Amino acid sequence: MKKLAIIGLGLIGGSLSLDMKRLFPELVRVGFDANPDHLRLAQENGLIESAATESDLMDADWVVVSVPVNVACGLLESLLHRVGENTLVLDVGSTKADVCRMVKHHPRRAQFLATHPIAGTEFSGPTAAIHSLFQGKTQMICEADHTRDDLRTAALQVFALLGMRVAYMTPEEHDKHIAYVSHLSHISSFMLGKTVLEIEKSEKNIFDMAGSGFGSTVRLAKSSPAMWTPIFIQNKTNVLTALDEYIDNLKTFRNKIETENYEALYKDMEDTNHIKQILKGIYNEE
Amino acid sequence: MKKLAIIGLGLIGGSLSLDMKRLFPELVRVGFDANPDHLRLAQENGLIESAATESDLMDADWVVVSVPVNVACGLLESLLHRVGENTLVLDVGSTKADVCRMVKHHPRRAQFLATHPIAGTEFSGPTAAIHSLFQGKTQMICEADHTRDDLRTAALQVFALLGMRVAYMTPEEHDKHIAYVSHLSHISSFMLGKTVLEIEKSEKNIFDMAGSGFGSTVRLAKSSPAMWTPIFIQNKTNVLTALDEYIDNLKTFRNKIETENYEALYKDMEDTNHIKQILKGIYNEE
Numbered sequence: 001m002k003k004l005a006i007i008g009l010g011l012i013g014g015s016l017s018l019d020m021k022r023l024f025p026e027l028v029r030v031g032f033d034a035n036p037d038h039l040r041l042a043q044e045n046g047l048i049e050s051a052a053t054e055s056d057l058m059d060a061d062w063v064v065v066s067v068p069v070n071v072a073c074g075l076l077e078s079l080l081h082r083v084g085e086n087t088l089v090l091d092v093g094s095t096k097a098d099v100c101r102m103v104k105h106h107p108r109r110a111q112f113l114a115t116h117p118i119a120g121t122e123f124s125g126p127t128a129a130i131h132s133l134f135q136g137k138t139q140m141i142c143e144a145d146h147t148r149d150d151l152r153t154a155a156l157q158v159f160a161l162l163g164m165r166v167a168y169m170t171p172e173e174h175d176k177h178i179a180y181v182s183h184l185s186h187i188s189s190f191m192l193g194k195t196v197l198e199i200e201k202s203e204k205n206i207f208d209m210a211g212s213g214f215g216s217t218v219r220l221a222k223s224s225p226a227m228w229t230p231i232f233i234q235n236k237t238n239v240l241t242a243l244d245e246y247i248d249n250l251k252t253f254r255n256k257i258e259t260e261n262y263e264a265l266y267k268d269m270e271d272t273n274h275i276k277q278i279l280k281g282i283y284n285e286e
Numbered sequence: 287m288k289k290l291a292i293i294g295l296g297l298i299g300g301s302l303s304l305d306m307k308r309l310f311p312e313l314v315r316v317g318f319d320a321n322p323d324h325l326r327l328a329q330e331n332g333l334i335e336s337a338a339t340e341s342d343l344m345d346a347d348w349v350v351v352s353v354p355v356n357v358a359c360g361l362l363e364s365l366l367h368r369v370g371e372n373t374l375v376l377d378v379g380s381t382k383a384d385v386c387r388m389v390k391h392h393p394r395r396a397q398f399l400a401t402h403p404i405a406g407t408e409f410s411g412p413t414a415a416i417h418s419l420f421q422g423k424t425q426m427i428c429e430a431d432h433t434r435d436d437l438r439t440a441a442l443q444v445f446a447l448l449g450m451r452v453a454y455m456t457p458e459e460h461d462k463h464i465a466y467v468s469h470l471s472h473i474s475s476f477m478l479g480k481t482v483l484e485i486e487k488s489e490k491n492i493f494d495m496a497g498s499g500f501g502s503t504v505r506l507a508k509s510s511p512a513m514w515t516p517i518f519i520q521n522k523t524n525v526l527t528a529l530d531e532y533i534d535n536l537k538t539f540r541n542k543i544e545t546e547n548y549e550a551l552y553k554d555m556e557d558t559n560h561i562k563q564i565l566k567g568i569y570n571e572e
Contacts, residue, residue, distance in 0.1 A: 193561040
């Protein structure tokens with residue numbers, strides 16, 4: 001690998017750039033960001049060597065599209081026409097159905113790989129980029145067989161070098177499942193933060209009483225609105241289904257509190273404690 | 287301090303016992319737990335020297351009531367009659383109004399101190415007890431002036447030695463605020479866990495896609511039903527108010543997704559990002 005172009009120098013694009021330089025010390029990394037401050041910071045912090053030019057798209061091995069999902073869908077059609085014949089374009093967004101539909105009939109579909117590294121944090125922008133972000137994380141790949149064999153094989157080798165576990169899924173399955181295990185968590189956390197901030201306006205010092213549990217549940221409410229707004233809209237159908245189920249569960253639990261139904265409340269929580277075993281499997285927790 | 291009696295050998299009672307032995311090496315620690323396995327484990331793990339007898343209540347400096355809040359309310363009336371004249375009885379429960387009402391006219395009210403150390407985790411039982419749990423944490427104290435001066439002063443000295451910051455509040459204020467910054471987080475997390483476990487029954491391998499954000503938001507769903515069921519019921523009025531506001535916020539957000547109201551969704555999340563500054567203040571986060 002000789003040249004890497006990163007479009008969108010945030011947490012994912014920036015962190016990938018850092019790791020790629022470690023894997024390939026001779027790599028030339030160029031980048032673009034719609035925010036001039038982010039482009040400058042990315043250079044100052046060593047995420048890229050220089051700003052990307054049109055000719056970089058032609059001879060880059062990879063062009064990584066790590067921008068909000070609506071922006072990605074808007075630029076892929078044109079971008080795929082502007083890259084070299086052996087360039088692979090990867091997107092890393094948190095929704096996959098729209099972007100796969102967008103490129104479905106593109107003459108250069110075979111030069112595109114739809115990925116979703118499950119490696120986000122609540123931080124964003126070039127200053128959030130860190131080394132080894134992808135180590136031990138899952139790389140979701142959709143429609144892998146639509147990508148040219150040589151380009152996909154090379155990409156899989158790099159994902160392995162990054163320490164990633166690869167999983168395959170259709171875009172539709174991906175978007176349905178990710179609505180539950182990621183998008184819903186973000187909404188739950190944002191609305192929890194909103195609810196507590198609202199009451200805090202009239203009740204001062206309420207945060208004196210906040211413990212580590214509160215911090216944990218509202219952590220995702222620090223996430224970027226520019227990233228998350230288009231995700232919720234693109235994945236609307238699945239997100240609404242998950243959110244409606246969540247609201248129904250909250251209402252049912254609410255009614256059990258109102259009627260002081262000790263046994264039913266106890267059983268709901270006891271059944272949900274089963275999440276311990278699952279989290280243990282995912283995170284190797286104690 | 288010569289003798290400490292702990293009723294309820296779980297995370298809070300057990301951790302307190304560990305720290306007290308460090309502060310007062312000559313301390314004799316006795317304990318009781320309704321679960322015989324927990325009593326045995328507490329002895330094996332060095333949380334107490336032996337099981338408490340009736341006479342221990344008479345000469346203990348402190349009797350710490352660290353049991354579920356409904357159990358605490360049930361035993362305090364009798365317990366206060368059975369302790370020595372210079373024994374302080376402390377409760378550490380997550381609700382304060384009911385317990386303060388319960389002891390309000392007790393002839394030995396002055397030997398009782400209502401506290402809530404904001405130091406819980408999602409773990410419970412004697413094996414969850416850890417050293418230095420209270421270091422840097424907030425100790426909420428309600429109706430401090432109802433406790434005898436000498437007993438309160440001695441208790442405050444111990445809290446300082448434990449590294450705790452003390453804050454004072456009425457029981458009603460405490461229960462209102464804690465509904466927002468603790469009880470609501472637990473419900474939000476339990477119901478998120480329930481929602482995802484339900485869909486997982488029909489959709490296998492969904493947890494392959496779970497990232498650190500999911501783990502963070504469902505962490506509290508590992509908490510003990512025996513502890514939390516009575517908390518939600520005792521603090522019903524405040525919990526229902528907070529929960530109804532939360533459900534309303536979720537519904538409003540849901541409708542903004544359905545109508546693809548980009549600007550409104552963005553603004554909701556941007557406004558809630560303000561939680562960053564608050565979490566920074568609480569946890570000294572970056």
